Amino acid sequence: MSKKIGVFVCHCGTNISATVDVEKVAEEAKKNNPGVSYTTTYKYMCSDPGQKLLRDKIKEEGLDGVVVAACSPKMHEHTFRNASKKAGMNPYHVEISNLREQCSWVHPDKPTGTEKSVDLVRMMTEKTRKDKSLNPIKVPVTRKALVIGGGIAGIQAALDIADAGHEVIMVEREPSIGGHMAQLSETFPTLDCSQCIMTPKMVELAQHENIKLYTWSEIESVDGYIGNFDIKIRMKARSVDLDLCTGCSSCWQVCPCKKIKSEFDMELGNRTAIYVPFPQAIPSKPVIDRENCILMKDARKRNIKPNDSKVCRKCLDSCPIAPVKAIDYNQVDEIVSEKVGAIIVATGYKELDDTSMYGEYGAGKYKDVITGLQFERLASASGPTEGEIQRPSDGKVPEIIVFIQCVGSRDPAKGCSYCSKTCCMYTAKHTMLYKHKVHDGHAFVFYIDIRCAGKDYEEFSMRAIEEEGATYLRGRVSRIYKKGEKLVVLGADTLTGSVVEIEADMVVLASAMKAQDDAEKFAQKLSIQYNKDKFLSEIHPKLKPVESSSAGIFLAGACQGPKDIPETVAQAGAAASKVLALLSADELEREPVVAKVDRLPAPIFSTCIGCFYCQRVCPYGAIEEEDIKARDGSTIKTVAKVNVGLCQGCGLCAATCRSKSVELAGFNDEQVFAEINSVEFN
Amino acid sequence: MIEELRKKAEELLKNDTVKVVFGYGEGSVPERTRPVFITKPEDVNKLTWNKYCVYNLTTYLKRQETRKLGKPAIIVKGCDARTIIVLLKECQIKREDVYILGVTCDGVGDPLATKCESCDVHTPRIYDDLVGEKKENKEVPFEERYAELDEYEKLGEKEKWEFWQKQFSKCIKCYACSNMCPLCFCDRCIVEKNQPQWIDSSAHARGNLSWNVTRAYHLAGRCINCEECQRVCPVDIPLNLLNKKLAKEAEKNFDYRPGYSVDDELAMSTYKEEDSQEFFK
Numbered sequence: 001m002s003k004k005i006g007v008f009v010c011h012c013g014t015n016i017s018a019t020v021d022v023e024k025v026a027e028e029a030k031k032n033n034p035g036v037s038y039t040t041t042y043k044y045m046c047s048d049p050g051q052k053l054l055r056d057k058i059k060e061e062g063l064d065g066v067v068v069a070a071c072s073p074k075m076h077e078h079t080f081r082n083a084s085k086k087a088g089m090n091p092y093h094v095e096i097s098n099l100r101e102q103c104s105w106v107h108p109d110k111p112t113g114t115e116k117s118v119d120l121v122r123m124m125t126e127k128t129r130k131d132k133s134l135n136p137i138k139v140p141v142t143r144k145a146l147v148i149g150g151g152i153a154g155i156q157a158a159l160d161i162a163d164a165g166h167e168v169i170m171v172e173r174e175p176s177i178g179g180h181m182a183q184l185s186e187t188f189p190t191l192d193c194s195q196c197i198m199t200p201k202m203v204e205l206a207q208h209e210n211i212k213l214y215t216w217s218e219i220e221s222v223d224g225y226i227g228n229f230d231i232k233i234r235m236k237a238r239s240v241d242l243d244l245c246t247g248c249s250s251c252w253q254v255c256p257c258k259k260i261k262s263e264f265d266m267e268l269g270n271r272t273a274i275y276v277p278f279p280q281a282i283p284s285k286p287v288i289d290r291e292n293c294i295l296m297k298d299a300r301k302r303n304i305k306p307n308d309s310k311v312c313r314k315c316l317d318s319c320p321i322a323p324v325k326a327i328d329y330n331q332v333d334e335i336v337s338e339k340v341g342a343i344i345v346a347t348g349y350k351e352l353d354d355t356s357m358y359g360e361y362g363a364g365k366y367k368d369v370i371t372g373l374q375f376e377r378l379a380s381a382s383g384p385t386e387g388e389i390q391r392p393s394d395g396k397v398p399e400i401i402v403f404i405q406c407v408g409s410r411d412p413a414k415g416c417s418y419c420s421k422t423c424c425m426y427t428a429k430h431t432m433l434y435k436h437k438v439h440d441g442h443a444f445v446f447y448i449d450i451r452c453a454g455k456d457y458e459e460f461s462m463r464a465i466e467e468e469g470a471t472y473l474r475g476r477v478s479r480i481y482k483k484g485e486k487l488v489v490l491g492a493d494t495l496t497g498s499v500v501e502i503e504a505d506m507v508v509l510a511s512a513m514k515a516q517d518d519a520e521k522f523a524q525k526l527s528i529q530y531n532k533d534k535f536l537s538e539i540h541p542k543l544k545p546v547e548s549s550s551a552g553i554f555l556a557g558a559c560q561g562p563k564d565i566p567e568t569v570a571q572a573g574a575a576a577s578k579v580l581a582l583l584s585a586d587e588l589e590r591e592p593v594v595a596k597v598d599r600l601p602a603p604i605f606s607t608c609i610g611c612f613y614c615q616r617v618c619p620y621g622a623i624e625e626e627d628i629k630a631r632d633g634s635t636i637k638t639v640a641k642v643n644v645g646l647c648q649g650c651g652l653c654a655a656t657c658r659s660k661s662v663e664l665a666g667f668n669d670e671q672v673f674a675e676i677n678s679v680e681f682n
Numbered sequence: 683m684i685e686e687l688r689k690k691a692e693e694l695l696k697n698d699t700v701k702v703v704f705g706y707g708e709g710s711v712p713e714r715t716r717p718v719f720i721t722k723p724e725d726v727n728k729l730t731w732n733k734y735c736v737y738n739l740t741t742y743l744k745r746q747e748t749r750k751l752g753k754p755a756i757i758v759k760g761c762d763a764r765t766i767i768v769l770l771k772e773c774q775i776k777r778e779d780v781y782i783l784g785v786t787c788d789g790v791g792d793p794l795a796t797k798c799e800s801c802d803v804h805t806p807r808i809y810d811d812l813v814g815e816k817k818e819n820k821e822v823p824f825e826e827r828y829a830e831l832d833e834y835e836k837l838g839e840k841e842k843w844e845f846w847q848k849q850f851s852k853c854i855k856c857y858a859c860s861n862m863c864p865l866c867f868c869d870r871c872i873v874e875k876n877q878p879q880w881i882d883s884s885a886h887a888r889g890n891l892s893w894n895v896t897r898a899y900h901l902a903g904r905c906i907n908c909e910e911c912q913r914v915c916p917v918d919i920p921l922n923l924l925n926k927k928l929a930k931e932a933e934k935n936f937d938y939r940p941g942y943s944v945d946d947e948l949a950m951s952t953y954k955e956e957d958s959q960e961f962f963k
Contacts, residue, residue, distance in 0.1 A: 607868070607870040607875075609774070609867055609868050610773050610774075611773055611774065612772075613948070613950065613951045616948065616952065617951050617953075638773070656950075656951065658868060658872065659868040659869070659871070659872060659875075660872050660880070669877075669878055670877065
């Protein structure tokens, strides 16, 4: 089919025209090319008048194909496709010839740059000739969202979506929501109590009529695609019936296993085997820790059902609920299914706990060398010392505390090259909290740089130094060793060039924020990308900061990289707004640039031979297996099929297929072939 | 050993485990064998086994005519069994749909086939039943396995190009190489695709080059070097040289040898962070 093609060459100010003779490019596009019926150049094609020019010429000249020779299609393909759509042309007859990134910016010589530009335009003209009209794919949407993780990021996102009237399912793997923020004492830069600002949100979430909460539960599998995810959730056996239990506390008061290290208190305090992690937990109903409960241990050892073991039944006996008790020892994991349209991943971070990495600091060896989060628990009113700063070893109030920054951060030698971003601020906060509680105590801080970029952050850290009297020393610590009751900290002060030796009572390591241990496995479960540090990756670091690499899955909070609370909350809101846009209609439109595996008449049915290389290389899990059946129901052959809801149009399948059975719409074989063949090789 | 093979085949057909046995039969002259497809227990005497059983019978697993016969038992040497592993990995056969009758082997051909010189699969790595005394599969060093490339690799870029131009100029596009190859199993070969026609099918230099190079590329990281393509080539193009070179590259870059284990991840569809990225240069 012959086409009337218009070629619009953009100057991009002087970005293109300085090194490419745009007039000549336009002229050459027309030469010996009867299909090209109109060419022009314009200073800024993407400007309003530029787009108007495009629209007008499509109408006036009756164009049915357009080549815009301008910048990368990543920038303005959308703009020009929309403009042509407004002029009544199918937008997929618009092709972008990238003269800026692929020519003018990289070739300073004008004649050769011009020559290459002529080639680039001709290639796209030939491709345009083979363009077919494509129509957006409509996908139905389940107007419900899943939020994975119940820390501040998840809570904020869930509340935002629920407040807008959509149902939200929240899955949290711990017994209570709250995450790390619930563990913190005070928050920077305002020093307001973390739990005081956190718990109202937790309560609001628990009481919200649009939110369904699964705690002590994990994501078993995620199938489906944008708008239509099928989720399987594993509700781990809690051994407590959430409907019957009133959270009266009688069970954990009688539990004989009282010496289990509390995860919530970062192992500085103890808990029982049947427990709620902290007083404000939601739900404030207990869970039995099956690893440590003596009844469960006995049942495991004897390989019997827990209920048949009679070693200890104190919690059950104490339960006042009648006639059916709220405790069920025999409870097993349960898998529930949910359908959602969008997913927010807010799985958070984990504090560096691999103490072996920093053997020289004696972490794990000396009780009084603790981590940042442990200090938070010491300073928290709900913590093991009720907010009094005491050394873990003997309960003595420390007179000197040394804080060491960048433990596990900015240390490529230890495999962590990134900055954890929050430690400078929380260490400044720690010195203040310490000073407020122990007036004659002295805080020393070893730092590499003080990075406090943020609203009121610099002022906050200066306050720690100037008003609260913390001594900041620029340098690293080489060794910590014990001398009597004291910990001797050997370090360098690089500003004075001297060696520093401090006899401290306690050392606090500003431990790095790391990705969760299972982040990699989890990302693979969701088919989303992650970086070398196992933090989940956004699709564009600047322009798409909350979108994951899989459509319909968004990121919030520290699962994506170290973040403080304000940033986390802002990102959670941003992710929620993306979800709301997605859930705003019953159907959503997808780009029709998706792959397709051919289907032919019998006896071939498809040239696909079912080797499923495409399935193995697809990063989005978009290739399914389809049985082609005979009338009697028997399978003739099993071939690949693209799920258009999941396909992102990357084209890996098409490139991998040996029999060329897969084509990418908008980049089909004929188009690419025409494009390549228009280049004169010499 | 022949008797044992016949007995096993007879048993399999009698108790209806399989419908057909793919094996070797006597040829028109003593130095040749030919494939036989035994469907009746009384015909098992047609089966033979000797050093002339060079063919890789697994190619019949892909053919419509032989597929129609029903579930097969197939006689495989260690090298042929590697093909079966690749076919399993590439979803072309299901394990339960084929009965593998492995034979241990000291090498075939007279003189000994090149493929046998560096054999490390005297006993098949996969089988349902084994005929012959079990032999140790000794690891052969990397250099030795690719020794036949030594001469070729000494050539310069230009000489290599000229060498292949000359070799490919002989090609008559009979496609015997792909017909015989057990791993060339597409219903429609890329060479048959004509809208657009990626590979020029006419017999001139450019068409010959694209056909032969594409064929070799499509086998990279998959080919187990059974040398069948080279054996059947009527104009004696050393096709296995090309295959072997690509196999060497695959092993060197991705530490992968096809057909050694069903648990291996396929080199050409598996991304690993430690993959060699030399090609970015």
